[in-house]
Amino acid sequence: MTLYGYWRSSASYRVRIGLALKGVKVKHVAVNLREGVQISEDHLSRNPQGFVPVLELEDGTRLTQSLAILDYLDHAYPTPSLLPQDPVTRAKIRAASLTIAADIAPIQNLSVLKYIRAEHDCGDTEVKAWAAHWIAKGFTALENIAQAYDTPFLMTDTPTLFECCLVPQAYNARRFGVDMDQFPKLKMIDSACQKRAEFQHAAPENQADAVTP
Numbered sequence: 001m002t003l004y005g006y007w008r009s010s011a012s013y014r015v016r017i018g019l020a021l022k023g024v025k026v027k028h029v030a031v032n033l034r035e036g037v038q039i040s041e042d043h044l045s046r047n048p049q050g051f052v053p054v055l056e057l058e059d060g061t062r063l064t065q066s067l068a069i070l071d072y073l074d075h076a077y078p079t080p081s082l083l084p085q086d087p088v089t090r091a092k093i094r095a096a097s098l099t100i101a102a103d104i105a106p107i108q109n110l111s112v113l114k115y116i117r118a119e120h121d122c123g124d125t126e127v128k129a130w131a132a133h134w135i136a137k138g139f140t141a142l143e144n145i146a147q148a149y150d151t152p153f154l155m156t157d158t159p160t161l162f163e164c165c166l167v168p169q170a171y172n173a174r175r176f177g178v179d180m181d182q183f184p185k186l187k188m189i190d191s192a193c194q195k196r197a198e199f200q201h202a203a204p205e206n207q208a209d210a211v212t213p
């Protein structure tokens with residue numbers, strides 16, 4: 001299988017974590033978002049939305065949307081599962097994951113930030129403040145939820161779909177200057193993940209296309 005992604009893309013990072021947790025090896029192909037390769041004819045033929053990640057299966061089938069890709073991986077490679085068996089906990093973990101993937105992350109997408117920069121004459125400071133505002137708002141709700149559980153990961157003893165979403169979003173939060181000390185439980189979960197080899201392997205800085213300052 002081939003994963004078309006980008007080192008700093010949080011949606012690609014989610015899938016890299018899922019692959020690492022399951023011990024599934026894929027070929028990685030970088031789509032340079034900074035250079036606009038996502039809207040090249042080649043990439044639009046993989047994903048007409050012009051987004052990464054895209055997971056290309058061995059038979060050429062292309063899967064898009066990180067959560068749908070993780071769902072595919074969870075069915076194709078069931079162990080370890082990314083969701084617990086209990087239906088209520090499962091639904092709650094999916095909800096918390098969607099809070100990140102559907103509600104928080106899209107507002108700081110590169111194309112959204114480019115749009116507000118160009119159409120609303122925003123500079124770096126305003127753009128950073130915009131991203132930080134929406135991340136903090138979403139994290140405040142998630143911190144409230146997480147505080148009710150005394151487990152090392154959200155509602156569980158092992159990382160799930162939620163940690164696949166949280167770690168990349170916490171990475172982005174730090175990039176946009178959000179003080180993670182406001183969210184002690186999320187910070188604790190993120191730190192517990194960072195200690196694990198699978199999360200280290202999936203980290204942006206450890207990707208072949210990473211650009212170090």
Ligand SMILES: N[C@@H](CCC(=O)N[C@@H](CS)C(=O)NCC(=O)O)C(=O)O
Nearest residue numbers: 009010011051052065066109110111
């Ligand atoms: N909902 C999609 C979001 C994908 C997405 O937003 N990808 C970003 C990188 S994290 C992207 O390709 N952005 C390119 C752009 O905005 O031009 C998913 O979860 O896969």
